[in-house]
Amino acid sequence: MPLKIYIEGKLYDKKNAKISVLDRGLLYGDGVFEGIRVYKRLVFRLKEHLDRLYESAHTLMLDMPLTKDQMAKAICDTLKANKLNDAYIRLIVTRGIGDLGLDPRKCMERARVIIITDKIALYPAKLYKEGLCILTVPTQQSVSESLNPQIKSLNYLNNILAKIEAINAGCEEAIMLNSAGYVTECTGDNIFILKNNILYTPPTHVGLLEGITRDAVMQIARARNIELKDEIFTRHDIYNADECFLTGTAAEIIPVRSVDGRVIGSGKPGKATAMFTKEFRKLTKSDGMRY
Ligand code: PXG
Numbered sequence: 001m002p003l004k005i006y007i008e009g010k011l012y013d014k015k016n017a018k019i020s021v022l023d024r025g026l027l028y029g030d031g032v033f034e035g036i037r038v039y040k041r042l043v044f045r046l047k048e049h050l051d052r053l054y055e056s057a058h059t060l061m062l063d064m065p066l067t068k069d070q071m072a073k074a075i076c077d078t079l080k081a082n083k084l085n086d087a088y089i090r091l092i093v094t095r096g097i098g099d100l101g102l103d104p105r106k107c108m109e110r111a112r113v114i115i116i117t118d119k120i121a122l123y124p125a126k127l128y129k130e131g132l133c134i135l136t137v138p139t140q141q142s143v144s145e146s147l148n149p150q151i152k153s154l155n156y157l158n159n160i161l162a163k164i165e166a167i168n169a170g171c172e173e174a175i176m177l178n179s180a181g182y183v184t185e186c187t188g189d190n191i192f193i194l195k196n197n198i199l200y201t202p203p204t205h206v207g208l209l210e211g212i213t214r215d216a217v218m219q220i221a222r223a224r225n226i227e228l229k230d231e232i233f234t235r236h237d238i239y240n241a242d243e244c245f246l247t248g249t250a251a252e253i254i255p256v257r258s259v260d261g262r263v264i265g266s267g268k269p270g271k272a273t274a275m276f277t278k279e280f281r282k283l284t285k286s287d288g289m290r291y
Contacts, residue, residue, distance in 0.1 A: 006078045006115035008065075023112065025094030028102070029155030031111075032056040035249045037120065038079060038087040039284040044249075046072055046289040048212050053091065056151045057111075062095050065110045076291035078115045088120040088250070094154065123172070123251055131257030131269050132246070134186065136235055137165035137174040141184040141207040149184070149207045159187040173246065175238075175259065178207050182232045189248035190214040191256075193233065193241035194272045200237070203230040213247035213280070216287075220279040226272075235260065243270035253277045 005017035012018075024030035034049045050068045057064050066074065075089060092114040098107045123132075139162040141149055147158070159176075166174035166187070173186045185191055185208040192201045192214075199221050204210055221228040238244055242265045244256040253276050255269035 001083070003116075003118060004078065004081045006074060006113070008112055008114075009074070011078065011081055017114075017116075019094075019112065019114070020097050022097045022099075023094050024096060024098050024104075024107065025092065025112075025154050027098070027100070029153060029157070030060075030062075030104070031092060031094035031154040032060065032062065032152055033093070033154055034089070034091040034152060036075075036089040036091060037249050037284070038084065038089065038117075039288075041079075041085050042285070042288045042290050043072075043075065043079070043089070044284055044288040045212050045216070046075070048215070049091070052152060052210070052212070053093070056153060057093060059148070059151055060095075060153065061104070062093065062111055064093065066113060071113070072289060074113065075115055075117075076289070078117050079291055082117050084117055084119070086120065087117050090114075090116040090118075092116070092154070120250070123254060127172070128254055129269070131255035131264075131267075132172050133170075133258045134173040134175060134246075134256055135166060135169055135171050135260050136177060136183075137162045137169075139165060139174075139176060141176040141178045143179060144205075144207055149209055150204065152209060163187040175235075177235075182206050182234060183238065184208045185211075186246055186248075189246035189251055189254075191238075192217060192245050192247065193238055194243040194270065195237070195241045197272075198227045198229060199272070200229050200231060200233055200241075202232060206232055211247055211249075213249060213252065216280055216283055217247050217253065217276055220276055220283075224275070224279070238262075238264070241265065243273050245269075245273045245276070253280055 003014040004011040162174040190211040239262040244264045255273045
């Protein structure tokens with residue numbers, strides 16, 4: 001059965017799922033998106049994903065064409081039509097069709113909702129066993145006064161530039177620093193370090209996307225009485241950490257083996273990383289909306 005894709009209330013076969021070349025999502029990256037995981041028919045933390053999507057849209061003054069409940073139903077209907085139990089959802093809202101000018105008031109129709117559901121593509125299992133080799137890259141995190149990294153917009157070029165720099169250097173992921181040199185996040189993941197049993201992750205104000213997985217890890221830390229500090233830190237702090245891992249919807253929790261050629265801790269995934277992975281797995285069985 002060909003994959004069915006939702007566009008504005010209708011389901012289309014993958015090959016017929018097309019939008020206008022005048023869509024502002026294409027012309028300007030003018031829109032918002034979410035990447036969501038489904039575990040055994042449980043849409044993981046759907047409410048949190050929708051809250052983040054609607055906040056991004058609010059800041060961009062993009063009027064959502066559906067209520068959150070209608071959006072949740074559209075997602076579940078698309079999953080059902082595709083008979084998917086474990087899936088990845090790419091939820092996209094563009095400002096819709098305009099003329100060729102920047103002015104968003106020229107949008108002739110309402111915003112457009114696209115829902116793509118598919119099987120999940122993950123990092124190879126080997127990398128979860130051995131850990132990622134990552135590096136810091138020249139492309140900096142964008143400052144909050146311009147395109148705020150808290151907005152999950154369709155303009156991901158800054159992150160793509162950073163990702164290209166990582167790939168060119170033979171790495172899978174890139175750490176982006178802010179203009180003051182503090183660690184912010186990776187191109188599609190948040191970052192954590194553990195040192196002397198204290199868990200650190202950069203605070204929102206350094207410039208980062210407040211990841212749903214990041215939030216889950218912070219919640220696990222609190223529940224397990226692990227001291228948690230969302231404080232600024234530098235590359236030096238990462239190099240000398242006991243453990244380092246990344247979090248994101250696609251990767252879940254993935255250990256980091258080395259950063260900029262410096263081996264982290266023992267060079268093997270650590271005990272805390274394993275514990276967070278195990279506890280996160282439990283949450284994916286209970287936290288979300290079943291369909
Ligand atoms: N930082 C950035 C810049 C991201 O784009 C995260 C952190 C992690 O957030 P979540 O909420 O997922 O824990 C993201 C998430 C993709 C893809 O296809 C990217 C993300 C999520 C899902 C898929 O590259 N980014």
